Amino acid sequence: MSGPVAIFDPEALAARRRRALALGAETFLLDRVAEDLADRLGAVKRRFESAVDLGTPASAVSAALARSEMVGRLFACGPAERVDVDAVIDPEALPFGAQTLDLVVSALALQTINDLPGVLAQIRRALKPDGLLLAALFGAGTLSELREAFAVAESETVGGISPRVAPFADLRDLGALLQRAGLALPVTDVDRITVRYAHPLALMQDLRRMGAANPLADRRRAPLRRDTLARLFEVYAERFSDPDGRLRATFEVVWISGWAPHESQQKPLRPGSAKMRLADALKVPEGRLPGEN
Structure with missing residues (x-):
């Protein structure tokens, strides 16, 4: 049986992370996501004694949760390029x-997993009953402007399009994957963050310092042609500039959560078990919706 298709190149991902550290990592997105994660976890109103920070590329989540009394011991497990990781893992x-963990959290890491369904199933297996997965990853709308500008520029200058921006999963697909993994009470939602830049080069420099430059296995290895790059800048400015001349870049952060099944969790009602007709509950005549004449 063949394994999952290798969309992302693990060696390229590691090289991108090492380069980001050498350049000076840019963490403004990760810092925001980590603070949001801590806030979301705070709304759960329970304590998690055994927790893992899975794959997060820097210490932002560990720092944010260190201020919380809701988490006991948080183990950071991730890439070797993260200097403060507790354990380097595949x-x-x-x-x-x-059934060894109460909580698994992850920030901006799972989007580059080739076998995300398999990893979610492994997380489900590792969680104790009523254990929680809470993660944020880049979604399908991330860098849509850059993707479009690249497509136009390459089609006009080299007569074809090569993969330049990763094809991240969308909200509906991720919700289905949570259910497929056997997680109960799955929830997904999106936070769209717009960052503005003076020039596309500034965006590209930030992506390098985030370790987020092109990691696709099928990426074109040849250097980007100057005429393609020039046309990219033109298209980006023509299509995605604000009145003040600054350029928009969208980062779509998808939040996913799910619980390992437990008998205490709320269950859906059985079909036919309702004790009141919908029409009676809405106080409208049978077959008529509110607002209809």
């Missing part, structure tokens, strides 16, 4: 035993 072959 992100697609998790080492955790069955």
